[in-house]
Structures are given as structure tokens and as C-alpha cells.
Amino acid sequence: MMLKDKVAVIYGAGGAIGGAVARAFAGEGAKVFLTGRLRAPVDAVAEDIVSGGGSAEAATIDALDEQAVGRHLQYVIDRAGRVDISFNAAGIPNAKIVGVPLAELDAEQFSQPITTYTTSYFLTARLAARRMVPNKSGVIMTVTALHSRTGLPLAGGYGPAMAAKEALTRDLSAELAPQGIRVVGLRPHGMPETSTMREICDLKAKATGMTWEQFQGYLANMTHPRRVMTLAEMANVAAFMASDKASGMTGTTVNLTMGSLDD
Ligand SMILES: NC(=O)c1ccc[n+]([C@@H]2O[C@H](COP(=O)([O-])OP(=O)(O)OC[C@H]3O[C@@H](n4cnc5c(N)ncnc54)[C@H](OP(=O)(O)O)[C@@H]3O)[C@@H](O)[C@H]2O)c1
Numbered sequence: 001m002m003l004k005d006k007v008a009v010i011y012g013a014g015g016a017i018g019g020a021v022a023r024a025f026a027g028e029g030a031k032v033f034l035t036g037r038l039r040a041p042v043d044a045v046a047e048d049i050v051s052g053g054g055s056a057e058a059a060t061i062d063a064l065d066e067q068a069v070g071r072h073l074q075y076v077i078d079r080a081g082r083v084d085i086s087f088n089a090a091g092i093p094n095a096k097i098v099g100v101p102l103a104e105l106d107a108e109q110f111s112q113p114i115t116t117y118t119t120s121y122f123l124t125a126r127l128a129a130r131r132m133v134p135n136k137s138g139v140i141m142t143v144t145a146l147h148s149r150t151g152l153p154l155a156g157g158y159g160p161a162m163a164a165k166e167a168l169t170r171d172l173s174a175e176l177a178p179q180g181i182r183v184v185g186l187r188p189h190g191m192p193e194t195s196t197m198r199e200i201c202d203l204k205a206k207a208t209g210m211t212w213e214q215f216q217g218y219l220a221n222m223t224h225p226r227r228v229m230t231l232a233e234m235a236n237v238a239a240f241m242a243s244d245k246a247s248g249m250t251g252t253t254v255n256l257t258m259g260s261l262d263d
Contacts, residue, residue: 001029014041016194018089024235026054035061086128136180173251185253224259
């Protein structure tokens with residue numbers, strides 16, 4: 001098992017990506033500490049993992065609340081001895097971001113995803129780094145989207161937010177890798193099995209004129225294999241990147257767009 005006895009904290013663990021990553025980490029032997037703002041979805045993932053023989057604990061934590069994140073990390077260290085992996089999968093509702101042309105967008109709505117995504121990634125990464133540095137070991141991870149590297153319409157401040165997170169991954173690595181901590185991101189293509197993509201389709205439907213079926217076909221046809229990536233495939237890559245088998249990987253965001261975005 002690639003993550004045997006590793007201790008992982010996941011933010012946004014009740015969501016599609018956070019939940020899939022939590023299951024994959026636990027399946028590879030990690031002890032996972034799952035957090036989110038709403039308790040019920042986090043509990044559901046934890047119960048699923050435990051009923052499958054894995055180790056998981058749920059907690060209600062807002063990834064923007066510095067004190068709460070710090071207290072929880074101390075709890076994890078008291079319980080499990082250390083923290084090896086921090087994965088920030090927090091995602092804010094797209095209804096607050098997507099669907100308005102930039103020419104009509106007000107500045108507050110534009111800056112909201114930039115502030116929220118970068119601050120939650122910064123806080124969770126910084127607080128994890130402080131606990132990893134004494135061990136000279138750890139992996140800090142997050143997730144972005146192809147908007148970081150290509151122009152797409154009606155996404156508001158989401159593209160700049162994703163680009164900023166990828167820049168932060170590089171900068172964190174430049175400072176932390178000399179101290180034994182790797183910092184890596186994943187950039188998956190849109191995965192229609194998540195409610196996030198259905199929400200985006202609905203928010204853009206008026207402008208694109210696409211039905212849900214057409215939108216899924218559009219996503220699939222952007223990729224080389226003409227199909228979308230599954231959550232399980234994405235999470236398997238995350239588990240590998242979190243493991244010591246990826247010890248040579250840091251300061252980068254892995255392109256999981258299956259050919260739809262050139263490096
Ligand atoms: N889905 C895709 O196909 C896809 C593809 C590429 C990139 N992405 C990106 O990946 C990220 C996650 O996507 P997803 O589909 O997994 O979204 P999701 O299902 O909506 O999950 C996001 C989770 O983040 C939690 N969250 C939000 N704000 C938080 C905060 N301040 N502190 C702690 N947890 C918080 C939410 O929990 P609460 O409800 O409790 O707030 C929710 O469970 C997003 O940035 C998304 O844009 C998604």
C-alpha cells in the first residue's frame with residue numbers, strides 16, 4: 001500500500017474531489033482526518049471508509065478559519081503523532097462565480113473566488129508546513145482546473161483564482177522543498193459525475209444553449225481519448241503523488257486534462 005500509516009488531513013472532504021481523494025488515500029493505507037464546513041457529508045465519507053476497513057475521522061472545520069485549522073492540526077498530531085499530507089479540496093459554490101460576462105461583472109464578485117481559494121489554500125498549507133518542517137517531511141496538495149491555463153468564457157474570477165493557486169504551489173515548493181516538504185497540485189478536467197459540473201452546465205446554459213447531454217459530449221470531445229476522467233482515476237493519481245513513490249515531484253501541478261490542454 002502506497003500510503004501505509006501516513007497521516008492525511010483533507011479539507012473539503014465532503015465534496016466530490018475531497019471525498020474521492022479521501023477514499024483513495026485510505027484505500028492505500030493512510031489514516032485520514034476529514035474536514036468540511038457541513039458535518040453530514042464529511043461524516044458520510046468517513047463512515048464509508050471505516051465500514052470498508054479504513055481509518056477515518058470527521059471534523060467540522062472551515063478552511064478559512066485559521067484558529068480552527070490550527071486547533072484541528074494539533075488534535076491530529078495528538079491523536080496520530082504527526083501530519084504527513086495536507087490536501088485542500090475546498091470548493092466554493094459556482095453560483096457565486098460563474099455565468100456572468102466579465103464586462104458585466106462587479107469587482108466584488110470577480111475577486112471573491114480569488115480571495116477565497118487562495119486564502120484557504122495559503123492558510124491550510126502554511127499551518128501544515130509549520131508542523132511538517134520539524135519532521136523534515138510532508139506533502140502539501142491542492143486541486144485546480146484547466147481555467148488556470150486557458151481562456152474560457154463566463155467563469156468570472158475563477159481562472160485567475162486557479163492560476164494564483166498554481167503559482168502558490170510553485171512558491172511554497174521553492175521555500176519548503178529544501179526542508180523536505182513537497183508541494184504538488186492536480187489539474188483535472190471537468191468530471192460530469194460531480195454535481196459541480198452539472199451546476200456549471202446549468203449556470204452557462206442560457207449563453208451556451210447546451211443541454212446536459214450536449215455539455216457532457218463537449219467535455220468528452222475536448223480530450224484525446226474522447227471521454228472524461230473519472231473521480232477514481234483522478235484520486236488514484238493523487239494517491240501516487242502523495243506517496244514516497246513521487247519523491248521526485250514537487251513545485252508542479254499535474255495536467256490531468258487528458259490532452260485537452262497542452263503543457
Ligand atoms: N468537479 C470537477 O469536475 C472539477 C474539475 C476540476 C477542478 N475542480 C475544482 O476542484 C475543487 C473541488 O471541486 P468539487 O467538485 O469537489 O466541489 P464540491 O463537490 O462542491 O466540494 C467542495 C467542498 O468544499 C467544501 N468547502 C467549501 N468552502 C469550504 C471552507 N471554507 N472550508 C472547508 N470546506 C469548504 C464544501 O463543503 P461545505 O458545503 O461544507 O462548505 C464542499 O464539500 C473546486 O475548486 C473545483 O472548481 C472540480
